[in-house]
Amino acid sequence: MSSIDYVSLALAAIKDKVKQEIAEEFRESYTKLLETEVQARRTKVQADILEMSKLSIELSKFEVTYNEIKCQCGTIESVENKILEIRKRIRLISENKNKPLIIRM
Amino acid sequence: MKGFDLENVAEVNQSEGINLPEVKSTTTVSKPENDSTTTNSPQTITQAAAQNFSKILELAGGLVEIKKMKVASEAVLAKMEADRKILLAEAEAYVDKMNAATKSAVDRMNVIRLMMQDYNQQSSPNITSEDFKDIITKTIEDLGRMKNE
Numbered sequence: 001m002s003s004i005d006y007v008s009l010a011l012a013a014i015k016d017k018v019k020q021e022i023a024e025e026f027r028e029s030y031t032k033l034l035e036t037e038v039q040a041r042r043t044k045v046q047a048d049i050l051e052m053s054k055l056s057i058e059l060s061k062f063e064v065t066y067n068e069i070k071c072q073c074g075t076i077e078s079v080e081n082k083i084l085e086i087r088k089r090i091r092l093i094s095e096n097k098n099k100p101l102i103i104r105m
Numbered sequence: 106m107k108g109f110d111l112e113n114v115a116e117v118n119q120s121e122g123i124n125l126p127e128v129k130s131t132t133t134v135s136k137p138e139n140d141s142t143t144t145n146s147p148q149t150i151t152q153a154a155a156q157n158f159s160k161i162l163e164l165a166g167g168l169v170e171i172k173k174m175k176v177a178s179e180a181v182l183a184k185m186e187a188d189r190k191i192l193l194a195e196a197e198a199y200v201d202k203m204n205a206a207t208k209s210a211v212d213r214m215n216v217i218r219l220m221m222q223d224y225n226q227q228s229s230p231n232i233t234s235e236d237f238k239d240i241i242t243k244t245i246e247d248l249g250r251m252k253n254e
Contacts, residue, residue, distance in 0.1 A: 015167060015170070030185065032189065033188060040192040058215070062217070082217065
């Protein structure tokens with residue numbers, strides 16, 4: 001074998017090594033990306049649950065007070081609509097929370 | 106084949122950031138005994154280079170390919186890192202947005218609730234229930250308008 005053949009051999013080995021390193025870096029980076037995606041999703045779901053619970057608590061208090069004056073004033077349409085609006089909002093947050101996770105490739 | 110000087114190739118590789126194993130280029134072209142020229146004379150090197158030109162080109166191509174792979178992989182890795190940062194920023198923005206929206210909704214509910222509570226706590230209401238209905242309806246409308254603005 002001549003010198004140039006040795007160099008060719010060494011170059012081929014280096015190419016293999018570089019390919020291997022790149023594949024390993026890709027794997028690590030992609031795993032990290034997936035973990036971040038999951039973490040981001042978890043953060044959003046946590047926020048959704050927190051907001052739903054806040055709204056539910058406030059809605060309960062609101063309904064209790066409304067039921068107390070309902071006996072004197074009768075049904076107040078705008079208040080009823082407000083209650084429906086808040087319930088709808090809670091339902092929307094819940095639906096959003098339960099959406100399946102779409103992982104970007 | 107013999108006599109090809111590898112020093113320049115090694116220098117190029119080092120400048121490209123590629124560590125090739127050191128190959129000593131001490132091999133020389135065998136010369137006839139009666140040949141008086143030196144083994145590393147420019148003429149010999151030129152001849153050797155000419156003979157191995159296709160292989161030299163192949164090597165250069167290999168180096169370029171390695172460099173290309175590295176650059177491409179770095180670009181993809183940088184994009185992945187940028188995507189990660191975007192995901193984190195998006196999640197943070199979503200939390201802030203949700204927080205603000207809920208706070209606003211809760212505040213509006215509290216205003217109406219406190220009005221109803223206040224009306225309910227009066228032993229002898231100064232306003233009729235019809236008046237109260239009108240007031241609270243108007244308040245809810247105003248609050249809705251404020252939200253949309």
